Amino acid sequence: MEHITLLIGIVIVTALVFDFTNGFHDTANAMATTISTGALRPKTAVAMSAGLNLVGAFLSVEVAKTISGGIIDESSGIRPEVIFAGLVGAIIWNLLTWLAGLPSSSSHALFGGLIGATLVSVGTHGVHGQAVVMKVLIPAVAAPFVAGLASMAATRLTYRLARTRAEADTAKGYRAGQIASAALVSLAHGTNDAQKTMGVITLALITGGVVAPHSDPPMWVIASAGLAIALGTYLGGWRIIRTMGKGITDIQPPQGFAAQTGAAATILASSHLGFALSTTQVCSGAVMGSGLGRKGGVVRWSTARRMVVAWGLTLPAAGLVSAGAAFLADQGTWGVTAVAVLALAIGGGIWAASRRKPVDHTNVNDGPAAEPAGVITTALQTVAPPPAGPVASAATAPASAEAVVAPTHPDPVAAPTHPDPAQSPARPAAATS
Template identity: 65%
Template sequence: MEASLLVVVVVATALIFDFTNGFHDTANAMASSIATGALKPRTAVALSAVLNLVGAFLSVEVAKTISGGLVDDARITPAVVFGGLVGAIVWNLVTWFVGLPSSSSHALFGGLIGATWISAGADAVHFAKLVDKILVPAVAAPLVAGVIAMTGSFLTYRLVRRARQDVVGRGFRAGQVVSASLVSLAHGTNDAQKTMGIITLTMITAGMLPAQAGPPTWVVVSAALAIALGTYVGGWRIIRTLGKGLTSIEAPQGFASDASAATVILASSHLGFPLSTTHVCSGSIVGAGVGRRAPDVRWGVAGRMVLAWLVTLPASAGVGAVAGKLSSTGVVGTVAVAAMGLAVGAWIYRASRRNPVNAETVARAEQADEPESPVEPASAPVTV
């Protein structure tokens, strides 16, 4: 396969990954605001899509980290990047199907690292940068977001415990629209850049861009559009898990969790850390649940989620390694990888139609729940 044609295939595959990243991670921004009734499901994903689009144009620092830091671009080819992308897409689809909020970002990193390792050797992976830019933030960011959200929830309940519940509830739901919007903006700023970085890396490996180059304008625009479209489609299965599966979210908690997540993600984007927004938002939701008077965090669900986090890098790396090795053998290998990826995607889609989860399903689930109490009763002491 000619190099230019292979680059086109890789760019298209990267945009497909960007699309899956959008619908996989919609829940990060909007699950809590949907759960509390601050936004209707369709309105929430439409707003999130627009703000993801805007956020993608705010920075390219994360894109530069990916295109010029994780692997040795002089020792890999576009075919290797293609294999890594297939590994990431397959993992995204699997975790979406089972409703687990795993990290699209780590799926991408795992797929790229696995494909590079098996095709060019372990020394082609920059492990120091991997630890510094990805693994340490992966552990620290959800903990920081969780502590901020827990503190914010605790203080919020303390401050408004004697106020009228209906007034406070309306106020915090309005605040959630703002805080959830900031999370969507932050998600576009951080996650769209990962696809920009992968496309830029592909063009560097093909000799179309010099080493350390930033993403061209058309790459920024196409990545922004792809993640916005995916966000609008809505990852309803994961929205259901984050909105009701982890904890019963009240408006003050939702505001605290969204505000803490947006702060952490935006700060990390400015510093060039390609964070997992899934980890950050999930950590903030758990923290907000712990911060209320009577915590009701469903630790079993949280445990399964953390297990998925731990498995994501090695699992996507394994798939990426096989796909990268096979696609680097030539045209037949690349076609075989593409065919297998399409087959897995088609099977998961068909299986998902047997038990569909959509905006109407989520809305019915919210209506079936008991009405929330926006704040704790005045007579009840508030403790963590």
């Protein structure tokens, strides 16, 4: 029993480490648009988000129940080693995508890790396939579209209502609206993502015989998970904030308000229903929807495609890493030790690589051209090249590859206009960027 107790302690610590990475990985969900439009200063924004993530962790346990007893069969022979291996795979994928500045799904990294480790150690009967489809895969596909359509409609409505007002007259109201909606997204994020770690810790306690099957998370589990995700949020995932705030579309205050409101409504509804969806995918879909909702708005589809590729790779990639970790962990104490040492080495290497071109609150709004290209970014570029920078020439930036511009109001950057009609026919067509 002493070995099991020690191992459960290791699993709990590892789960809280994952929760911490979830916090700084997903800070962009709530605060990217607020920071990019200047509604709040970067450090103020992440501090507010951290506090509301902590509050949100105490509001519900429905998603935690989905994790602890819905996706994985508690009675199938799951051991703490399996959960440890699943968490290692999720943490490594979170760190890799953070280094690349890609807003992938921490939720799907966790699901993929747990599923991959369970399949290797227990077999297919350890995974509830129907629950995975109904509560993970279907929401993963539907949620970005729902949030995108909601934010697109909200953006159009917002601009229509304010069409007779000067921008200076509405700036203060939109700033207040962005802050309020960002707070709502942060609260919603706490009610959804913090619960996933609660569910994992509860599952570990059940497998170790510490609590009864189908139990709710104990209060100390709720508090520790909330604190871990709040601390990670406060440190700020600046690389991903840059991508979300500047890399997908050029966000204006009305768009930021509409995107965050649509995302918050989607996340809160899913938390109430127990759907453990990805807040990253919801918020990314909302940002894209806000770009399409503004006339003359630009959506950089190459960046969006890279994100979608990362989403598609998250479940299998985290599952593959966790499967290897589970195979080692099943060998006994030396295997668990080897997994822990390898995870620490990989995490240290990723942190060292991030220090070469650091991104923090002082340069987070520099724009996507300054985004460091890591190993994962380079690999994903072979599938979907990133958008050309502002220095790209017309010969190297293919038309329509980077942006979709609403035809009624051409973007002045994407398609320059010239008042002299004699000059217009002679100029070559400008490439979008």
